[in-house]
Amino acid sequence: MNPGIIGALIQKDLALAMRNRFFAVVLVLGLVAYTAIYLFMPSQVDEDIDFGLVAQLPPAIIEQLEAGEGLRVHVFDSVDELETAVRGGEIMGGLSLPDDFIADITSGVPVSASLYYSSATPEEYRSALSLMLSEIAYTIAGKPLSVEVNTTVLGRDTTGSPIAPRDTLLPLFAVFIILTEMMSLASLLSEEIETRTIRALMVTPMNIRGLFLAKGITGTGMAFFQAVVFMAVVGGLGTQTGLVLLTLLLGAVMAAGIGFLVAAAGRDLMSVMAWGVLFMLVFSVPAFGVIFPGSISGWARAIPSFYLVDTLNQAVNYGSSWGDLWPNLVWLAGFNAAFIILGMWIVRRKLG
Amino acid sequence: MEHAIIAEELFYSYGKQKAVDGISFQIGQGEILGFLGPNGAGKSTTVNMLTGLLKPQGGRAVLLGRDISRDVDSIQKYIGVCFEGANLYEQMTGEENLKLFARLFDVKNFDVKALIARVGLEGRGKDKAGNYSKGMKQRLMVARSLINRPEILFLDEPTDGLDPASAESIRRVIGEERERGATVFLTTHDMMEADKLSDRVAFINQGKIVALDTPHSLKQQYGKRALNIEVLDGEGKLQTREIALDTPDTPSQVREIMAGEKVVTMHSEEATLEDIFIKITGRGLS
Numbered sequence: 001m002n003p004g005i006i007g008a009l010i011q012k013d014l015a016l017a018m019r020n021r022f023f024a025v026v027l028v029l030g031l032v033a034y035t036a037i038y039l040f041m042p043s044q045v046d047e048d049i050d051f052g053l054v055a056q057l058p059p060a061i062i063e064q065l066e067a068g069e070g071l072r073v074h075v076f077d078s079v080d081e082l083e084t085a086v087r088g089g090e091i092m093g094g095l096s097l098p099d100d101f102i103a104d105i106t107s108g109v110p111v112s113a114s115l116y117y118s119s120a121t122p123e124e125y126r127s128a129l130s131l132m133l134s135e136i137a138y139t140i141a142g143k144p145l146s147v148e149v150n151t152t153v154l155g156r157d158t159t160g161s162p163i164a165p166r167d168t169l170l171p172l173f174a175v176f177i178i179l180t181e182m183m184s185l186a187s188l189l190s191e192e193i194e195t196r197t198i199r200a201l202m203v204t205p206m207n208i209r210g211l212f213l214a215k216g217i218t219g220t221g222m223a224f225f226q227a228v229v230f231m232a233v234v235g236g237l238g239t240q241t242g243l244v245l246l247t248l249l250l251g252a253v254m255a256a257g258i259g260f261l262v263a264a265a266g267r268d269l270m271s272v273m274a275w276g277v278l279f280m281l282v283f284s285v286p287a288f289g290v291i292f293p294g295s296i297s298g299w300a301r302a303i304p305s306f307y308l309v310d311t312l313n314q315a316v317n318y319g320s321s322w323g324d325l326w327p328n329l330v331w332l333a334g335f336n337a338a339f340i341i342l343g344m345w346i347v348r349r350k351l352g
Numbered sequence: 353m354e355h356a357i358i359a360e361e362l363f364y365s366y367g368k369q370k371a372v373d374g375i376s377f378q379i380g381q382g383e384i385l386g387f388l389g390p391n392g393a394g395k396s397t398t399v400n401m402l403t404g405l406l407k408p409q410g411g412r413a414v415l416l417g418r419d420i421s422r423d424v425d426s427i428q429k430y431i432g433v434c435f436e437g438a439n440l441y442e443q444m445t446g447e448e449n450l451k452l453f454a455r456l457f458d459v460k461n462f463d464v465k466a467l468i469a470r471v472g473l474e475g476r477g478k479d480k481a482g483n484y485s486k487g488m489k490q491r492l493m494v495a496r497s498l499i500n501r502p503e504i505l506f507l508d509e510p511t512d513g514l515d516p517a518s519a520e521s522i523r524r525v526i527g528e529e530r531e532r533g534a535t536v537f538l539t540t541h542d543m544m545e546a547d548k549l550s551d552r553v554a555f556i557n558q559g560k561i562v563a564l565d566t567p568h569s570l571k572q573q574y575g576k577r578a579l580n581i582e583v584l585d586g587e588g589k590l591q592t593r594e595i596a597l598d599t600p601d602t603p604s605q606v607r608e609i610m611a612g613e614k615v616v617t618m619h620s621e622e623a624t625l626e627d628i629f630i631k632i633t634g635r636g637l638s
Contacts, residue, residue, distance in 0.1 A: 196439035200496070203403045203433040204456040207425055 052094025093117030172287035183276035185219030185259030223252035260343025304335035356535035363410030373559035386550030432502030442482030487518030575623025
């Protein structure tokens with residue numbers, strides 16, 4: 001084959017691909033999304049420990065602590081502030097020392113201190129925090145001293161109740177199942193638009209609201225049914241059944257809402273698949289936080305599926321109750337409403 | 353005559369492009385109106401507004417005494433629409449397609465086989481619509497538009513590109529619907545078909561109705577009658593002579609040809625709707 005002909009074909013195909021708005025948008029969006037995810041993730045291994053301290057210590061001691069490698073000290077005025085920072089993930093843990101800590105240590109009186117860390121704090125960091133306390137006592141007294149430590153775990157303490165690897169995958173599987181049905185719904189709706197059968201429907205007594213309702217129920221029903229079957233088979237409905245079912249239902253509604261968005265964006269099955277996979281990738285990120293604790297941080301909360309994954313994980317694996325998880329459900333319902341309204345609005349615009 | 357459709361100053365634009373530019377017309381009950389125009393003239397946009405798919409940006413459309421913009425849901429129970437180009441559920445059989453829409457229209461005791469037979473698809477109702485030929489799909493689309501025994505039937509290019517048998521089958525159904533009393537809004541660019549089926553025709557061009565009358569009146573008003581005579585010239589080649597009828601010179605011109613040339617054929621010709629459309633708009637239909 002003449003290289004010129006091959007070159008011409010390549011040039012033609014590239015030109016056609018670039019003229020195809022779908023390919024262009026997906027290409028750009030994909031690049032932006034993957035780049036953004038990459039950039040949002042920590043750029044280097046952070047071996048320093050952010051450590052909170054509630055204590056009346058001379059600045060020299062704090063400076064001495066910070067002079068050592070791997071420690072950043074954050075001083076708080078009260079235990080409440082310290083707890084808030086730990087719960088919010090700003091610091092890995094913290095120490096609260098009594099007001100007469102220095103006096104007691106220097107006089108050799110047995111001392112005690114309170115150690116706080118969150119349930120998500122890895123074991124190695126917990127050990128490091130205990131060592132830190134001994135280091136402070138040594139710095140003040142100039143010799144090793146025994147310090148009684150009162151440990152408080154903020155959040156659910158999972159120590160001693162490890163989760164089986166397959167159970168950590170449960171939320172990921174559930175999200176995949178739900179989001180796969182999102183693609184089914186998107187494909188159904190997209191095909192209606194592509195083959196113009198939607199026009200035939202719209203000149204019957206069925207109106208656009210009825211169409212969305214029918215499609216929404218179909219999509220939600222399919223996603224919910226499959227997720228429930230999966231959870232039932234793997235024993236995921238054994239604890240907090242009502243809570244898990246409601247969470248799955250909200251997840252299924254989310255799938256329907258995203259399905260509308262994907263259908264509006266896609267032109268055919270292939271483009272629906274492309275957009276759907278993009279959503280699946282992004283929405284799967286929070287599930288990896290369950291599989292690899294500490295691998296994602298606060299920004300994952302901006303991904304709506306976080307509230308689905310976290311609720312399922314907490315309810316199924318740790319038996320958390322309605323009282324613990326209702327804020328997640330509220331967030332999930334809020335995102336659902338946004339997706340449904342946005343999806344319907346965009347599809348309506350597409351239908352003209 | 354009661355009016356099934358009243359369009360008053362209907363207007364719709366896509367951005368700055370005026371698709372339908374303030375058109376007005378009325379269609380009586382049981383009447384067939386041929387709506388003729390070239391591609392892009394505004395035919396489909398008009399149909400979309402009349403069927404409730406598009407909300408008019410100006411003017412109003414009243415169907416069966418109700419404003420389509422305000423009462424679309426109730427009006428759509430009484431209309432049937434056959435779109436240009438197949439839009440069927442191709443993975444479903446012909447019968448399943450019809451049954452689905454019968455359910456949407458809430459038709460009780462729907463006889464799917466009778467309707468299938470009416471459009472000449474007997475024995476093919478159990479086949480997937482995707483396996484139908486173009487003509488069969490079009491017949492199924494026409495059948496779908498008849499499910500609710502509509503009072504107004506919108507047919508958009510119903511015979512475009514069909515084989516003669518399929519086209520004739522559809523024309524027969526249109527005639528039967530007129531006999532039943534249905535009003536038919538027939539969108540087409542097939543002038544012969546419009547001439548044959550329509551009580552009146554409307555010419556639409558660049559979003560405006562440029563003529564609206566019976567085919568006969570339009571021919572009288574804009575057309576010319578002529579006599580076409582084919583003769584053999586001195587070299588034995590076929591030549592055509594056209595003589596305008598209804599002029600004082602016509603008899604002498606005919607006599608002159610008959611006497612001086614070897615006449616092969618002779619036939620009268622009257623203007624077609626296409627001729628009239630070209631005369632009015634300066635452009636053809638295709």
